[in-house]
Structures are given as structure tokens and as C-alpha cells.
Amino acid sequence: MRVLLIEDDEMIASGLQTGLRQAGYAADWMRDGRSATAALQSTTYDVVLLDLGLPQRHGLEILRELRRGGNSTPVIIVTARDERENRIAGLDAGADDYIVKPFDLDELMARVRSVLRRAAGRGDPRITHGDLCLDPATRTVEQRGIPVRLSAHEYSVLEALLQRPGTVLSRAQLEDRLYGWDEPIGSNAVEVYVHSLRRKLGSELIKTMRGVGYFVPKP
Amino acid sequence: MNSIRARLIIALTILVALVSALAATVTYQRVLHETSILFDYQLRQMALSLRNQVSLAPRIEVPADQGDADFVVQIWDSFGTRMYLSRPGLPMINQTVLGFADLSVQGEAWRAYGLQTADGVIQIAQPVRVRGTLARGAAERVIVPLLLLLPLMLMAVAWTVRRGLGPLQRLASEVQRRDARSLKPVVSEDLPIEIRPLADELNRLLLRLQAAFAAQRTFISDAAHELRSPLTALRLQMQLLDRAPDEAARLEARARLGDAVARAIHLAEQLLALARSDPQEAVGQVEAIDLSAVAVEGVADCHALAVTRQVELNLESSPTVRIAGEEESIRILIRNLVDNAVRYTPSGGRVQVRCAQTSGGALLEVRDTGPGIPAADRKRVFDRFYRHAQGHESGSGLGLAIVKAIAERHRAQIDLADAPGGGLQVSVRFPRSP
Numbered sequence: 001m002r003v004l005l006i007e008d009d010e011m012i013a014s015g016l017q018t019g020l021r022q023a024g025y026a027a028d029w030m031r032d033g034r035s036a037t038a039a040l041q042s043t044t045y046d047v048v049l050l051d052l053g054l055p056q057r058h059g060l061e062i063l064r065e066l067r068r069g070g071n072s073t074p075v076i077i078v079t080a081r082d083e084r085e086n087r088i089a090g091l092d093a094g095a096d097d098y099i100v101k102p103f104d105l106d107e108l109m110a111r112v113r114s115v116l117r118r119a120a121g122r123g124d125p126r127i128t129h130g131d132l133c134l135d136p137a138t139r140t141v142e143q144r145g146i147p148v149r150l151s152a153h154e155y156s157v158l159e160a161l162l163q164r165p166g167t168v169l170s171r172a173q174l175e176d177r178l179y180g181w182d183e184p185i186g187s188n189a190v191e192v193y194v195h196s197l198r199r200k201l202g203s204e205l206i207k208t209m210r211g212v213g214y215f216v217p218k219p
Numbered sequence: 220m221n222s223i224r225a226r227l228i229i230a231l232t233i234l235v236a237l238v239s240a241l242a243a244t245v246t247y248q249r250v251l252h253e254t255s256i257l258f259d260y261q262l263r264q265m266a267l268s269l270r271n272q273v274s275l276a277p278r279i280e281v282p283a284d285q286g287d288a289d290f291v292v293q294i295w296d297s298f299g300t301r302m303y304l305s306r307p308g309l310p311m312i313n314q315t316v317l318g319f320a321d322l323s324v325q326g327e328a329w330r331a332y333g334l335q336t337a338d339g340v341i342q343i344a345q346p347v348r349v350r351g352t353l354a355r356g357a358a359e360r361v362i363v364p365l366l367l368l369l370p371l372m373l374m375a376v377a378w379t380v381r382r383g384l385g386p387l388q389r390l391a392s393e394v395q396r397r398d399a400r401s402l403k404p405v406v407s408e409d410l411p412i413e414i415r416p417l418a419d420e421l422n423r424l425l426l427r428l429q430a431a432f433a434a435q436r437t438f439i440s441d442a443a444h445e446l447r448s449p450l451t452a453l454r455l456q457m458q459l460l461d462r463a464p465d466e467a468a469r470l471e472a473r474a475r476l477g478d479a480v481a482r483a484i485h486l487a488e489q490l491l492a493l494a495r496s497d498p499q500e501a502v503g504q505v506e507a508i509d510l511s512a513v514a515v516e517g518v519a520d521c522h523a524l525a526v527t528r529q530v531e532l533n534l535e536s537s538p539t540v541r542i543a544g545e546e547e548s549i550r551i552l553i554r555n556l557v558d559n560a561v562r563y564t565p566s567g568g569r570v571q572v573r574c575a576q577t578s579g580g581a582l583l584e585v586r587d588t589g590p591g592i593p594a595a596d597r598k599r600v601f602d603r604f605y606r607h608a609q610g611h612e613s614g615s616g617l618g619l620a621i622v623k624a625i626a627e628r629h630r631a632q633i634d635l636a637d638a639p640g641g642g643l644q645v646s647v648r649f650p651r652s653p
Contacts, residue, residue, distance in 0.1 A: 009451075009452070011475070011478065012448065012452050012455060015452060015456050015475065016455060018471075019455065019458070019459055022462065022464065080448060102453070102454045102455075103454075105458040106458070
């Protein structure tokens with residue numbers, strides 16, 4: 001899962017970025033409106049965390065432009081402004097959720113999972129596929145009711161593939177989900193994760209489409 | 220008694236009394252004078268008419284006295300024998316003077332006129348009391364209506380004053396309805412012109428209060444929002460510290476937590492400094508201070524930051540630069556200016572502080588090699604919580620607001636300009652110390 005963090009306060013942004021990465025998200029950080037708009041045009045994100053009081057461009061402007069362009073990426077507004085009018089304006093401009101600073105990191109993560117779930121059109125927070133069951137809140141996986149231990153990156157690859165069964169994800173797409181722009185990527189990291197996932201969960205789960213990428217067949 | 224109504228009533232009563240007394244006196248005097256002339260004329264005419272009758276028929280019967288007449292007529296022959304006395308019952312006037320005379324007979328004053336005829340002397344006399352009575356009567360007729368008018372006038376005054384003061388009472392009850400939440404101006408159009416200046420001044424005061432309250436509310440709201448950022452950072456780092464997966468992450472979170480605490484403390488200090496440097500507050504300990512010595516301290520406060528950021532910081536100053544002010548405030552002003560300059564100057568750059576005595580007073584100049592401030596933004600940078608569009612610094616946003624407030628307190632003038640060779644040049648001009 002790739003998150004775009006738009007926040008002008010360095011301390012908050014770096015803390016959030018660390019928190020998001022620890023939770024297994026790839027997090028990119030943009031500190032002003034102009035570079036945020038550029039990032040949104042060049043990269044596909046799963047969720048955007050948007051501060052409103054930005055230099056150069058107001059957060060709501062970015063949001064409106066995003067929605068006008070037909071982009072429906074979930075957006076959570078993260079701001080110090082808690083007046084009712086601000087919340088209404090934010091939600092009406094196309095935000096999916098609104099959280100006020102100083103927020104609790106766990107609550108923010110829960111809201112991120114919630115908008116991701118809704119974006120995927122699921123009500124049940126858990127993702128089930130055959131005998132597999134993923135819980136994004138705890139980032140745990142069970143197979144036939146027995147917990148399977150996965151690393152954070154292994155989990156991220158599995159989650160990405162299970163969210164849209166039948167869809168082929170390229171190696172680059174999977175890397176996008178795993179690493180932010182400023183994180184180093186191992187040369188064949190995705191192959192390594194797929195390999196160990198097959199080892200832990202059975203070789204039939206993840207299929208390879210040669211020259212294109214990986215997919216999980218529809219059950 | 221401090222009551223307009225009572226004062227008016229007392230003043231009016233005294234005035235009416237004085238006017239009445241004066242009118243009565245003047246009337247009495249004038250009537251007395253006029254009746255004197257009139258009666259004197261009458262005395263003389265009577266004497267003359269008697270002379271004609273007496274000379275035509277010396278034995279003429281002068282009509283007997285009616286008893287209540289004021290006049291006493293006496294006629295003497297040329298030998299001095301009284302030939303006629305009109306009212307025998309009265310005390311005798313045994314003297315005669317030719318022409319007009321004031322006589323006194325048994326304690327009563329008489330006015331007499333004596334006329335020489337061919338056969339003797341005719342005298343007509345009248346008591347002066349008659350004239351006084353007439354004059355007093357006239358005076359009374361003047362004074363009585365005035366005195367009767369007095370209560371009416373007092374009632375009219377009371378009524379007029381109550382009506383006149385009505386608008387004041389209305390104004391008072393309007394003012395009573397004002398409080399910190401509703402400070403809208405009172406209606407002043409229909410007020411009498413005597414009260415309108417009061418209402419207008421009151422309205423100006425209300426407007427000033429309104430502005431001050433609004434500014435205060437905005438400031439508190441802004442301050443609360445600004446506090447949220449360091450608090451958010453604090454909370455985030457605390458939670459990251461709690462969930463750090465390994466020692467390295469824990470140490471990093473620990474260090475960042477320290478930064479966040481320092482930032483929250485800095486913001487609190489800046490808020491306090493701003494509150495203390497409110498230009499509305501009276502200036503505290505004003506003394507003659509040496510600006511160059513304070514500048515040394517202020518620059519030294521920023522030395523560590525300049526070293527960390529690899530910015531060359533130097534101070535150039537005359538030996539002593541005299542200004543009048545509060546030493547601590549001036550030090551805060553210098554520290555904020557220099558701190559700002561160092562923060563916005565890229566590493567390898569330079570911040571120069573200069574302070575000098577000038578003809579008009581003293582000059583403090585801080586020049587950096589940073590990006591400068593576009594002319595369009597120069598007014599706004601002094602606003603509270605304003606941040607540079609390109610600002611990558613998480614400062615409090617209060618530094619320049621504090622500088623401005625302190626400068627205003629010291630009646631100093633701040634100018635922002637492009638430094639020669641790029642960067643920002645801030646000049647603070649202090650007035651000559653008295």
C-alpha cells in the first residue's frame with residue numbers, strides 16, 4: 001500500500017512517515033501543494049493524507065483538482081482546523097475522512113484501513129480467499145485458522161495481490177506498494193517475497209504470468 | 220448637591236427673587252419720584268388758583284374741608300394773621316416758607332408750597348406719607364405677579380430638565396446592555412447636540428474595544444491551533460517510541476521526541492514574549508542602555524545555531540550606542556532577528572549584524588544571504604503565525620511579530636529591504652534617547 005503524505009510541518013511528517021513505514025506502508029512525503037499535485041499526477045496512491053494549511057496551494061484546492069480530474073483515491077484530511085465549517089468544507093470537497101491534530105497514531109491507522117476497505121468495496125475488514133484470511137488491522141494472516149508468520153513486506157505483497165484477485169500486478173507495481181521514493185529497493189526483492197510466500201502458504205496460491213507479473217486467481 | 224435639576228432650581232429661585240426685589244425697588248423709586256413731581260405740581264396749581272380767587276374777593280369763602288382730604292390750606296394776610304385754615308382739627312403748621320419746602324410737624328413729614336400774593340401768603344401742605352403709600356402700592360403690583368409666577372417657573376424647570384435629561388437616561392440604559400460579547404455602537408442620531416459628543420466618544424471607545432476583543436479572540440484561537448502542531452509531533456514521537464521495533468528506532472524516536480518537546484517549549488516562550496511585548500502595555504523598566512552591549516548578548520544567543528547550520532555570524536558595532544529602553548526586550552528583539560536570519564540562510568552563508576549611533580538616534584541592522592522576502596510579502600511577515608511560502612523551518616511564526624511589538628513599544632521603526640548582493644536586510648531605527 002502506497003500512501004502520499006502532504007504536510008508542511010517537518011516534525012509531524014517525519015513522525016508520520018516512520019509510523020506508516022513501520023505499519024508496512026510505502027509513504028511518500030510532499031511538503032507543499034505544488035509538488036503534491038505533481039506527485040499525484042505521476043504516481044498512483046492507495047490513500048492520501050492531506051494537511052490543509054499548506055504553503056503555495058491550499059489543501060482543499062489540491063483535493064478539488066484531484067476529484068475534478070476523476071481521481072477517486074481515498075483522501076483523509078489531517079489538520080489542526082477543527083471548526084465545523086472546515087470539516088464540512090473538507091468532506092464536501094471530496095475528502096473521505098477528516099481527523100484533527102493532535103491525533104492518535106492508532107486511530108489514524110484505523111481510519112486509513114477503513115477508507116482502504118471502503119475503496120475496495122468491502123464491508124468486512126478481513127480479506128478472505130479460499131482457506132486464507134488476512135486481517136489488515138493486525139496485519140496477521142491465518143490459513144485454515146492457523147496463524148502464519150509473515151514479514152511486513154511479505155504481508156504487503158500478499159495483501160496487494162489478494163485485494164483484486166485475478167488482476168496481474170507487475171514487479172514495478174508491487175515495488176511501488178512496498179517502498180517510498182527515498183527507500184532503497186533490493187534488486188530482486190519482489191521475487192524473494194513471492195518465493196517465501198509460496199513456501200509458507202503453498203505454491204498454488206500465487207501464479208506467475210511470465211514477462212508481466214504475479215496474480216492470485218479468483219477463487 | 221451634584222444634581223443638575225437641584226442646581227437649576229436653586230439658581231432660578233435666587234434669580235427670580237433678585238429680579239423681583241430689583242423690580243420692586245426700581246418701581247418704588249420711580250413711582251415715588253413721579254408722584255413727587257405730580258403732587259408738587261398739584262400743590263403749586265392749587266396755590267395759584269387760590270391766589271386768583273383771594274385777590275378778586277378777599278373775603279371769599281373757601282369751601283370747608285371734607286375731612287378726608289390730604290391737603291391743608293392756610294392763608295395769611297400781609298400782617299401775618301392766619302385768615303384761613305382748611306382743617307382746623309389738625310396740628311398746626313406754624314411756619315411758612317415761600318416755594319417748596321419739606322416740613323416736619325410733630326414727627327410727620329409734610330411737603331408744602333408757599334405763594335406770596337398781594338394780600339399775604341397762601342400755603343398748601345400735604346403729608347409725604349401719601350406719596351410713599353402710592354409708590355409702595357405700585358411696587359406691590361409689580362412684585363406680586365412675579366412671586367406668583369415663581370412656582371410655575373420652578374415646575375416648568377423641573378419638567379424641562381426631566382425631559383432634557385431623558386436622552387441621557389436612555390443612553391445609560393443602552394450602555395448598560397453592552398458587554399464583551401455585544402459592543403455594537405449606541406444610536407446617537409436623535410440625541411440632543413449637548414450629549415452627542417459623549418455618545419460619539421463612547422461609540423469610538425466601543426469600536427476600539429470591539430477590535431481589541433476580536434484581535435484577542437483571533438489570537439487565542441490562532442495560538443491554540445499553533446499549539447496543536449508541536450503537540451501532534453510530541454504525541455506522534457511518543458507513540459513511535461512506544462512501538463519502536465528495535466534499539467535504533469527507539470533511539471531515533473527518543474531524539475525526535477526531545478526535539479518536539481524543545482519546539483513546544485519554544486512556542487510557549489515565544490507566545491509569552493509576544494504577550495509581554497504588547498505595545499498597549501506600559502513600558503516597564505526604561506533605562507539608558509548600551510545597544511552594542513545588548514547586541515553582543517543577543518548575537519551570542521544565536522551562536523550555537525549558526526555553528527550548527529554552518530552560517531558565518533558576525534557583529535560590527537561602535538563602542539557604545541545609547542538608546543532608552545528595556546534591556547531584556549531589546550535582547551529578545553535582537554535574538555529573534557538574528558535567529559530568523561540564521562535559519563533562512565543556507566549553510567555557507569553569512570549573517571551580519573551592525574549597530575551604530577546615527578544623527579536621528581541609533582540603528583540596528585541585520586543582513587543575511589538568504590532568499591530574502593519578496594516586496595509583496597514584506598508587510599505580512601510581521602503578522603502573527605505568518606510563515607514563508609518557501610519556509611522549510613518549523614519556527615513558531617511569532618518571531619517577527621514579537622520584533623514588531625517590541626519595536627513599537629520603543630517607538631522604533633523597522634524596514635525590510637533587499638540586502639546588497641541578495642538576501643534580506645532588516646533595519647531597526649531607534650529614536651534619540653532623551
